[in-house]
Amino acid sequence: MAGGFCRLPAMRISGLVLAVVLSSVVSPAQSGKPTVAEARAFIDKVETELLAASTEASRAAWVQATFITDDTEALAAKADERLLTKTNEFVIGARRFDGLTMPPDLARKFKLLKLNGSPTDPKLVAELAQVSTALEGMYGKGKYCRQGAAANSDNGHQCFGQDEMEVAMAKSRDPNELKELWVGWHTISPPMREKYARLVELSNQGAREFGFRDTGDLWRSGYDMTPAEFSAELEHVWAQLEPLYKELHAYVRFKLIQKYGATAERPDGMIPAHLLGNIWAQEWGNIYDIVAPEATGYKMPDLEAALKRQIGPVPELDAAKKMTKYGEGFFTSLGFEPLPATFWERSQFIRPRDRDVVCHASAWNIDSDLDLRIKMCIKVDADNFTTVHHELGHNFYQRAYRKQPFMFRDGANDGFHEAIGDSIALSITPDYLKHLKLIDEIPPAEADIPLQLRTALDKIAFLPFGLLIDKWRWQVFSGDTKPADFNRTWWELREKYQGVAPPVERTEANFDPGAKYHIPGNVPYARYFLARVYQFQFYKAMCDTAGHKGPLNRCSFYGSKEAGTKLNRMLEAGRSQPWQQTLKAMTGTDHLDAGPMLEYFAPLYQWLKQQNAANGVKVGWTTSKP
Numbered sequence: 001m002a003g004g005f006c007r008l009p010a011m012r013i014s015g016l017v018l019a020v021v022l023s024s025v026v027s028p029a030q031s032g033k034p035t036v037a038e039a040r041a042f043i044d045k046v047e048t049e050l051l052a053a054s055t056e057a058s059r060a061a062w063v064q065a066t067f068i069t070d071d072t073e074a075l076a077a078k079a080d081e082r083l084l085t086k087t088n089e090f091v092i093g094a095r096r097f098d099g100l101t102m103p104p105d106l107a108r109k110f111k112l113l114k115l116n117g118s119p120t121d122p123k124l125v126a127e128l129a130q131v132s133t134a135l136e137g138m139y140g141k142g143k144y145c146r147q148g149a150a151a152n153s154d155n156g157h158q159c160f161g162q163d164e165m166e167v168a169m170a171k172s173r174d175p176n177e178l179k180e181l182w183v184g185w186h187t188i189s190p191p192m193r194e195k196y197a198r199l200v201e202l203s204n205q206g207a208r209e210f211g212f213r214d215t216g217d218l219w220r221s222g223y224d225m226t227p228a229e230f231s232a233e234l235e236h237v238w239a240q241l242e243p244l245y246k247e248l249h250a251y252v253r254f255k256l257i258q259k260y261g262a263t264a265e266r267p268d269g270m271i272p273a274h275l276l277g278n279i280w281a282q283e284w285g286n287i288y289d290i291v292a293p294e295a296t297g298y299k300m301p302d303l304e305a306a307l308k309r310q311i312g313p314v315p316e317l318d319a320a321k322k323m324t325k326y327g328e329g330f331f332t333s334l335g336f337e338p339l340p341a342t343f344w345e346r347s348q349f350i351r352p353r354d355r356d357v358v359c360h361a362s363a364w365n366i367d368s369d370l371d372l373r374i375k376m377c378i379k380v381d382a383d384n385f386t387t388v389h390h391e392l393g394h395n396f397y398q399r400a401y402r403k404q405p406f407m408f409r410d411g412a413n414d415g416f417h418e419a420i421g422d423s424i425a426l427s428i429t430p431d432y433l434k435h436l437k438l439i440d441e442i443p444p445a446e447a448d449i450p451l452q453l454r455t456a457l458d459k460i461a462f463l464p465f466g467l468l469i470d471k472w473r474w475q476v477f478s479g480d481t482k483p484a485d486f487n488r489t490w491w492e493l494r495e496k497y498q499g500v501a502p503p504v505e506r507t508e509a510n511f512d513p514g515a516k517y518h519i520p521g522n523v524p525y526a527r528y529f530l531a532r533v534y535q536f537q538f539y540k541a542m543c544d545t546a547g548h549k550g551p552l553n554r555c556s557f558y559g560s561k562e563a564g565t566k567l568n569r570m571l572e573a574g575r576s577q578p579w580q581q582t583l584k585a586m587t588g589t590d591h592l593d594a595g596p597m598l599e600y601f602a603p604l605y606q607w608l609k610q611q612n613a614a615n616g617v618k619v620g621w622t623t624s625k626p
């Protein structure tokens with residue numbers, strides 16, 4: 001699913017807004033200087049109790065997500081509250097050991113425990129919970145409904161929730177309808193504006209109580225470097241990638257003007273945001289048909305038809321399990337153990353007939369040990385083929401770090417977790433598909449460009465969007481952007497980084513950030529930017545280890561036990577050490593680096609430059625603000 005990010009539901013004890021009531025603060029007045037032995041005993045207790053509480057919360061969340069009723073929602077919320085209350089107690093209890101010199105592993109556990117920040121005043125906690133729930137609800141129920149009869153629309157539906165909106169924006173090629181949908185979707189968010197401003201205040205208050213400057217500062221503290229260093233790391237990588245993005249932007253703009261004429265053309269060179277096949281213009285793969293190169297004559301293989309042929313006319317559940325087996329087969333080819341039998345018994349592979357479920361793909365480890373599951377509603381098609389590889393990346397990561405102490409059972413940072421499965425999915429090359437007998441022939445070299453273009457429309461186009469969401473939020477949390485400027489600053493960033501412009505004039509009567517889930521949901525976003533870059537670093541490292549020769553984009557490390565050993569070492573480390581160390585062991589470098597991504601897309605980059613030059617296209621755009 002283009003633009004579909006899986007949610008990793010393993011109970012997190014840090015980073016997110018913790019909406020809980022603090023029942024009691026465990027810190028009996030102990031006198032004297034605490035010892036390292038006491039600190040270790042304290043953390044042992046923390047790990048034992050948080051493991052129990054998180055397992056309980058995961059079970060409740062699983063039942064809730066696979067059987068949505070008022071009762072399961074209440075049970076899941078209660079279990080969450082117990083987990084989060086415990087976490088707050090422990091964070092405050094840990095203050096007793098401030099200033100104590102500890103061995104590195106112990107010090108790291110305390111550091112990770114303290115990446116937490118929710119208010120402790122029960123009144124504020126209750127208000128924060130209420131505001132968060134209200135915002136989630138406003139987004140979840142957000143719909144654009146057409147004026148007039150249902151007969152006005154093609155599909156017979158008059159109202160568009162997020163799912164219908166995404167499909168409609170992907171499929172429609174009528175610029176007037178696209179504009180109508182875009183404007184319509186952005187009517188869901190103005191009512192969120194005041195509540196969002198309050199969410200920012202409350203969440204900042206919590207962060208400050210726990211020693212952070214603001215919530216943005218807390219979010220950027222989870223990366224084993226200072227918040228300022230983290231921001232600089234992202235800027236550095238964006239500077240590496242921006243020239244490629246600008247060439248892609250110019251090429252796509254040219255094709256859109258060819259298709260839509262004046263509607264797509266602006267004197268400032270920006271692309272109207274409603275024409276890119278996605279309601280947020282965050283990934284552009286849905287308009288591949290508009291921008292596909294004409295000359296090559298190469299036709300993309302029909303993976304969906306091939307999968308259907310190979311899987312055969314079996315019941316839906318069997319077909320879904322076979323789809324999952326392809327993903328598992330990639331990992332076992334690298335030397336990983338097959339998934340446990342319980343995975344096949346307990347996962348949700350298809351949409352049940354008789355109850356409401358959350359179909360959005362996700363990967364779970366219920367007990368932080370071997371109770372691994374995916375929750376999907378698998379259909380036999382190319383997107384699901386990729387998604388299965390992505391989700392299993394989470395599961396194999398979870399299983400590999402399960403032997404770590406509880407506090408270290410997590411990705412090296414949150415970008416790593418999202419990147420693992422994608423680095424595997426990059427190996428879904430024609431070679432790999434031929435090996436699976438899903439295609440008969442390896443496409444000729446000239447097919448590289450169409451294949452790369454299709455990939456870049458999602459992976460490269462996403463980069464500025466992935467960057468600007470949290471750039472906007474960091475300045476909101478820090479107070480540099482005031483509520484009165486929410487929308488203006490949002491569009492300044494979108495213009496500057498993405499080079500897209502709204503199809504109609506926007507004012508502070510709008511609240512366009514709220515039309516993207518992660519803003520009202522208050523979910524950090526930088527991880528997705530990181531993951532886009534890391535995945536190519538991991539991929540290249542495994543290709544090198546597998547002995548791949550030739551252009552990076554044709555590498556598949558399928559079947560390489562050496563690559564698997566290398567990957568497993570990274571996965572097993574979990575969060576036990578700074579991610580820089582983990583990355584260095586894997587790739588030889590200790591920082592986020594766009595080099596491998598640029599190497600991968602080098603053929604496309606050359607081609608885009610030639611196309612833009614031949615078309616006489618001016619690369620780049622100007623914005624209203626300098």
Ligand SMILES: [Zn+2]
Nearest residue numbers: 005006007418
């Ligand atoms: Zn994911």
